[in-house]
Amino acid sequence: MVAFVVPHDPRWKMAFEDEAKAIKHAFGNSSVQVHHIGSTAVPGILAKPIIDLLGVVSTLDDADANARGLEGLGYEVMGAYGIEGRRYFRKIDSYGTRTHHFHVFEEGSPHVERHLAFRDYLIAHPKVAKEYSSLKEHLTRGDAPTWDAYIDGKDPFVSRVEPQAVDWFRKLTR
DSSP states (O other), X not given: OOOSOBOXXXXXXXXXXXXXXXXXXXXXXXXXXXXXXXXGGSTTSOBOSOEEEEEEESSHHHHHHTHHHHHHTTEEEOTTTTSTTEEEEEEEOXXXXXXXXXXXXXXXXXXXXXXXXXXXXXXXXXXXXXXXXXXXXXXXOXXXXXXXXXXXXXXXXXXXXXXXXXXXXXXXXX
16 A cells, blocks of 8 residues: 655655646646645655645636646646635546646635645644644554545644634735
């Protein structure tokens, strides 16, 4: 079984930068901001070895209009995939392993703020980041951890910390 989480890999930053450049090229004349989010963007914590990217566009029509370019990069077009106001794309390599998740939202979406706030909060608060990393380690221990149990197990932590992160982020950015 592939590990759910692994120690931080400093190469993830370059993997993000390379992918962000390719995505911007695929979007051509359409404007897209691309941010590195998720645990691979937080040095020193355990992470699933999948690069999470956050795209910010003027309208979701921009994401829809450029979906074919993303398919050319190897992404599957997943639509909203359970989150209204999002376009979700996932990339799977030739071995069948997910390598990238690309979440696209319109400018001003609260999802943009919460993703950036959570990432920045963990970076600025190493004790909280370590707590999150320890939780991930606990959730993936054992012979047969499941993806659903991992996601469900992280939810109380994220639900508790995310509002604090957003408040903190707003004080920094406004």
